[in-house]
Amino acid sequence: MKRHTSQRALGTPRSAIRELLKLTEKPEIISFAGGLPDPETFPHEELAEIAADELRGHYRNVLQYGLSEGSQTLRRAVIDWLRPQGLDLSLNQVLVTTASQQGLDLLAKAFLDPGDVIFCGLPTYLGAIQSFSLFQADKIGVPLQEDGMDLDVLEEQIAEARRVDKVLKAIYVIPDFQNPAGITMSLEKRKRLLEIAEQEDLLIFEDNPYSQLRFAGEAVPTLKSMDENGRVIMLFSLSKVLSAGLRLAFLIAQEDLIEILLRMKQASDLCTSKLTQHLAARYIKDYGMEDHLRILRERYRAKRDAMIAALEKYMPTEEGITWTRPDGGLFLWVRLPEEVDTEEMFPRALEHNVAYIVGSAFYVDGGGKNTMRLSFSVNSEDEIEEGIKRLCQVVREELAAKRVGLTAS
Amino acid sequence: MKRHTSQRALGTPRSAIRELLKLTEKPEIISFAGGLPDPETFPHEELAEIAADELRGHYRNVLQYGLSEGSQTLRRAVIDWLRPQGLDLSLNQVLVTTASQQGLDLLAKAFLDPGDVIFCGLPTYLGAIQSFSLFQADKIGVPLQEDGMDLDVLEEQIAEARRVDKVLKAIYVIPDFQNPAGITMSLEKRKRLLEIAEQEDLLIFEDNPYSQLRFAGEAVPTLKSMDENGRVIMLFSLSKVLSAGLRLAFLIAQEDLIEILLRMKQASDLCTSKLTQHLAARYIKDYGMEDHLRILRERYRAKRDAMIAALEKYMPTEEGITWTRPDGGLFLWVRLPEEVDTEEMFPRALEHNVAYIVGSAFYVDGGGKNTMRLSFSVNSEDEIEEGIKRLCQVVREELAAKRVGLTAS
Numbered sequence: 001m002k003r004h005t006s007q008r009a010l011g012t013p014r015s016a017i018r019e020l021l022k023l024t025e026k027p028e029i030i031s032f033a034g035g036l037p038d039p040e041t042f043p044h045e046e047l048a049e050i051a052a053d054e055l056r057g058h059y060r061n062v063l064q065y066g067l068s069e070g071s072q073t074l075r076r077a078v079i080d081w082l083r084p085q086g087l088d089l090s091l092n093q094v095l096v097t098t099a100s101q102q103g104l105d106l107l108a109k110a111f112l113d114p115g116d117v118i119f120c121g122l123p124t125y126l127g128a129i130q131s132f133s134l135f136q137a138d139k140i141g142v143p144l145q146e147d148g149m150d151l152d153v154l155e156e157q158i159a160e161a162r163r164v165d166k167v168l169k170a171i172y173v174i175p176d177f178q179n180p181a182g183i184t185m186s187l188e189k190r191k192r193l194l195e196i197a198e199q200e201d202l203l204i205f206e207d208n209p210y211s212q213l214r215f216a217g218e219a220v221p222t223l224k225s226m227d228e229n230g231r232v233i234m235l236f237s238l239s240k241v242l243s244a245g246l247r248l249a250f251l252i253a254q255e256d257l258i259e260i261l262l263r264m265k266q267a268s269d270l271c272t273s274k275l276t277q278h279l280a281a282r283y284i285k286d287y288g289m290e291d292h293l294r295i296l297r298e299r300y301r302a303k304r305d306a307m308i309a310a311l312e313k314y315m316p317t318e319e320g321i322t323w324t325r326p327d328g329g330l331f332l333w334v335r336l337p338e339e340v341d342t343e344e345m346f347p348r349a350l351e352h353n354v355a356y357i358v359g360s361a362f363y364v365d366g367g368g369k370n371t372m373r374l375s376f377s378v379n380s381e382d383e384i385e386e387g388i389k390r391l392c393q394v395v396r397e398e399l400a401a402k403r404v405g406l407t408a409s
Numbered sequence: 410m411k412r413h414t415s416q417r418a419l420g421t422p423r424s425a426i427r428e429l430l431k432l433t434e435k436p437e438i439i440s441f442a443g444g445l446p447d448p449e450t451f452p453h454e455e456l457a458e459i460a461a462d463e464l465r466g467h468y469r470n471v472l473q474y475g476l477s478e479g480s481q482t483l484r485r486a487v488i489d490w491l492r493p494q495g496l497d498l499s500l501n502q503v504l505v506t507t508a509s510q511q512g513l514d515l516l517a518k519a520f521l522d523p524g525d526v527i528f529c530g531l532p533t534y535l536g537a538i539q540s541f542s543l544f545q546a547d548k549i550g551v552p553l554q555e556d557g558m559d560l561d562v563l564e565e566q567i568a569e570a571r572r573v574d575k576v577l578k579a580i581y582v583i584p585d586f587q588n589p590a591g592i593t594m595s596l597e598k599r600k601r602l603l604e605i606a607e608q609e610d611l612l613i614f615e616d617n618p619y620s621q622l623r624f625a626g627e628a629v630p631t632l633k634s635m636d637e638n639g640r641v642i643m644l645f646s647l648s649k650v651l652s653a654g655l656r657l658a659f660l661i662a663q664e665d666l667i668e669i670l671l672r673m674k675q676a677s678d679l680c681t682s683k684l685t686q687h688l689a690a691r692y693i694k695d696y697g698m699e700d701h702l703r704i705l706r707e708r709y710r711a712k713r714d715a716m717i718a719a720l721e722k723y724m725p726t727e728e729g730i731t732w733t734r735p736d737g738g739l740f741l742w743v744r745l746p747e748e749v750d751t752e753e754m755f756p757r758a759l760e761h762n763v764a765y766i767v768g769s770a771f772y773v774d775g776g777g778k779n780t781m782r783l784s785f786s787v788n789s790e791d792e793i794e795e796g797i798k799r800l801c802q803v804v805r806e807e808l809a810a811k812r813v814g815l816t817a818s
Contacts, residue, residue: 001639002665004578004612006522012672036474044468051460059453063652065445098507098656102678109543110418130676134518169413203413230410243472247507247682256411263421267539268677270510273656273685 008114012134017126017361020346024355030387031355032374035179035330037240038303039378041296043283047243050282054275066274068266069258070096070250074281078236078250081289086225092255095262098272100209100237100249102265104131107205107233107251109264111169112137117161118205120172121149123333123362123371125179125207128172138166139364148185149173151192158200170203171196175223176211177329180362180373184327187220194223197231209237209249212293214328215301230254233261238280240330241293246276300330306381307332307374310388316396323374330377333359335370336395342372345398354390417523421543426535426770429755433764439796440764441783444588444739446649447712448787450705452692456652459691463684475683477675478667479505479659483690487645487659490698495634501664504671507681509618509658512644513540515673516614516660520578521546526570527614529581530558532742532771532780534588534616537581547575548773555733557594558582560601567609579612580605584632585620586738589771589782593736596629603632606640618646618658621702623737624710639663642670647689649739650702655685709739715790716741716783719797725805732783739786742768744779745804751781754807763799 024031054062069075075094082089097103104127112118114136120128122141132139140161142154154171161168171193175185185193197204206223224234230253237249251261265271304326311323311334320337334356336342343358359371374391376384433440463471478484484503491498506512513536521527523545529537531550541548549570551563563580570577580602584594594602606613615632633643639662646658660670674680713735720732720743729746743765745751752767768780783800785793 001612001663002669004520005669006518006520006525008522009519009669009673012676018675034474039469039473042468042472044464044472047468047472048461048464051464052457055453055457055460059451059456060448061654063451063453063456063654064448065648065653098678098681101676105677109415111413111415113415113417116415127676127679134673134676203410239474244474245470245472245683247678247680254410260411260414260418264418264543267421267536267543268511268514269507269656270536271656272507273682274654275685276682 008134008136011136012130017357020358023350029350029353029355030379030383030390032376032379032387033355033357034378035375036378037244037330038299041299042243043287043292046283046287047279050279050286051275054278054282058278062275062278064274066271066277068271069262070094070272071274071277071281074277075250077281077284081284082236086221087252089252093252093258095251095258095265096272096277097249097251097265098269099239099247100207100235101127101131102268103235103249103251104128106261106264106268108132108135108137109268110260111203113167116167116169118170118172119154119157120364121174121178122365123180123359123368124172124364125174126361128207129362129364132172141364144178144181144183146183148175148183148189149193151189151196155196158196168200168202170205172205172207173223174207175220176208177213177326177331179209179329180331180357180359181333182324182326182329182331184217184220190220190223190226194226194231198229202231204232206232206234208234209240210329212241212289213297213300213330215297215304217327224252230257233257241289241296242280242283246280248272248276248280300328300377303376303379303381303384304332306384307376307388310385311392314389314392316392316399318399321395330375332374332376334372334374336372337399338370339402340395340398341369343369345394348398349391349394352390352394354387354394356391417543417545420545421539426766429767432759438759438762438764439788439792439799441785441788441796442764442766443787444784445787446653446739447708450708451652452696452701455692455696456688459688459695460684463687463691467687471684471687473683475680475686477680478671479503479681480683480686480690483686486690486693490693491645495630496661498661502661502667504660504667504674505681505686506658506660506674507678508648508656509616509644509646510536510540511677512658512660513537515670515677516642517541517544517546518673518677519669520612522576524576526575526577527579527581528563528566529773530583530587531774532589532768532777533581533773534583535770537616538771538773541581550773553587553590553592555592557584557592557598558602560598560605564605567605577609577611579614581614581616582632583616584629585617586622586735586740588618588738589740589766589768590742591733591735591738591740593626593629599629599632599635603635603640607638611640613641615641615643617643618649619738621650621698622706622709622739624706624713626736633661639666642666650698650705651689651692655689657681657685657689706737709737709786712785712788712790712793713741715793716785716797719794720801723798723801725801725808727808730804739784741783741785743781743783745781746808747779748811749804749807750778752778754803757807758800758803761799761803763796763803765800
């Protein structure tokens with residue numbers, strides 16, 4: 001029956017990463033591969049109390065169908081939370097989604113016809129690549145620099161795409177602690193990106209799962225908070241700051257765009273669970289996010305510090321080996337010498353009981369073969385040190401093998 | 410920014426029904442419009458206990474990301490539940506979805522390219538029409554008879570579509586207590602439908618939200634349980650039998666099809682909430698569904714009886730007024746004389762503080778203007794009697810007005 005498969009599904013191959021991830025599940029492996037939040041940060045005791053209370057006292061509501069646009073209580077809670085961050089939102093500018101992956105699906109549904117161009121980082125988030133691919137969009141990759149996307153290259157690529165009469169729709173960015181690279185876009189680049197979008201009549205999809213997890217440096221305003229022309233649609237997720245298992249995020253945009261996205265939401269899953277929405281809403285309202293986020297930030301900073309320290313201690317001091325130093329989020333990004341292929345190296349890493357994510361998975365142009373993403377979020381500091389020690393041994397062996405190979409050939 | 414809207418979104422107009430439904434929310438209105446399960450059937454006390462226990466004892470698991478294919482515990486629970494009903498399923502034949510609307514979205518994504526033909530009932534479920542429309546499929550309507558889809562007409566339409574070189578993909582049916590008509594497909598027709606699908610190389614999408622809610626007559630085997638050639642993909646939902654707010658359903662099909670649907674699931678929302686999955690799994694395992702379903706069936710039978718009795722008591726005994734007598738589910742279907750347009754009649758019904766769903770919303774061919782769907786699930790028996798009394802008064806007035814109009818013109 002596979003012959004009935006749609007063209008769009010045929011163009012969405014099974015993820016190699018998923019296959020690799022399955023290999024990392026053995027308990028003896030220290031894995032830096034997943035993008036999971038630290039489960040010890042989930043406020044489970046508070047959520048248990050709220051859940052029992054909601055299910056006993058409000059079951060007629062929380063166990064029933066809800067509005068497609070999402071529970072008003074939850075939308076108000078997030079509006080109040082984001083107001084001090086320069087976002088003055090009305091209820092109709094916020095749509096609840098079944099986490100941000102659904103937000104990406106709805107954006108692609110609403111705005112991307114086959115062949116339409118979307119610009120995205122090199123590297124960029126794998127799940128976004130999947131969504132845009134499924135809707136047969138033309139993904140054009142723009143290299144990242146230390147302060148975010150290379151906007152000169154972006155402008156060249158826009159001009160080039162216009163020359164060949166492509167339909168340009170949007171730019172996809174993760175400005176804070178980018179997944180996978182851990183890079184933050186500078187204020188200057190954010191301003192210029194908004195200008196380019198205005199000039200070129202493009203939408204901006206601002207993916208924002210990590211901005212609340214800044215543990216170093218100074219906050220940079222979100223693109224959405226600087227958006228004067230209603231071009232920015234922000235995806236704001238609770239997965240990393242409250243719980244990934246509640247499956248909750250928000251699309252934040254001007255009303256006419258939310259109206260289109262709401263129709264897509266209806267056809268996609270009718271509504272998000274009201275139970276999970278009420279758990280989040282009551283937690284945010286009754287307990288507040290500030291204390292909770294302070295704990296998270298401290299925890300993740302300590303883990304990042306442990307990972308950076310271990311990399312500095314164990315990584316060969318060889319030309320061409322670099323890593324990013326993120327000011328927040330869950331990831332950092334390692335670049336190895338050009339001759340190393342991290343996909344080829346992966347089995348060797350598993351032999352040494354350590355795992356990472358192959359960087360090329362995050363490239364829409366087939367590049368990034370010598371890169372990898374390391375997550376510092378779930379392991380303890382001791383595990384991080386031990387895992388990085390193993391990984392650096394793997395890199396040493398791989399480099400040695402390559403050099404022998406080069407000599408031999 | 411609306412000019413950036415995709416063709417598929419432009420082809421998905423805002424639902425007129427949604428607008429009408431908003432008008433029915435006043436407390437003085439007795440509404441038969443919604444398709445909601447009776448909230449008093451939700452086992453909230455048990456779910457409250459399970460939720461507190463899961464969140465306290467298993468928070469590392471239930472508040473974290475889960476597998477895209479769904480929790481093994483929940484899949485095993487549903488496999489055990491369905492085994493006595495003639496379905497012998499393996500774990501890889503079951504995919505958890507964020508309720509059945511997502512199942513429809515994944516089916517459309519996986520199998521329907523723009524212009525591909527899908528056959529569906531006249532009338533059929535509105536949410537399915539939305540999903541298939543969004544993916545720009547060609548929906549061909551097949552009239553329903555008292556024992557299900559008119560298969561002679563289906564065969565003619567298949568032949569006609571082949572003559573004009575269309576790509577035929579699937580037949581969408583709701584064999585048990587169909588939404589909206591409350592009709593059940595006979596065993597003979599189920600067998601013949603499977604034969605037609607085999608002969609014409611079509612998939613069957615069997616939507617099954619209500620089969621467990623049979624309160625009269627004898628069970629007919631599901632198409633999936635008679636599916637020898639792996640052509641049937643069944644959508645099996647917990648919304649009507651456990652809770653609509655948990656947002657849980659299953660796609661059940663042979664492994665190679667589940668494999669494609671799983672890739673679609675990953676790109677659509679990564680995974681369904683593990684918390685809601687575990688609530689359902691533990692309820693099914695620890696408490697069993699049989700006692701619970703027995704209570705639901707009794708409750709809905711009493712309500713159906715109340716609605717039928719009220720229709721018999723108050724409806725004008727005029728030629729051309731008929732209604733179905735469902736053996737299960739939540740809905741019955743009323744057909745009025747041809748000259749009545751239930752959309753035109755709707756404001757009059759609101760004036761009389763009663764509401765229904767306009768039948769034409771369920772027709773892909775613009776027909777059904779003289780029909781309406783009545784849900785007997787949420788109102789008490791007294792409310793049902795009073796509401797039907799009001800509705801019958803509305804029908805009388807509408808008929809009288811039409812006849813005056815006819816005489817005058």
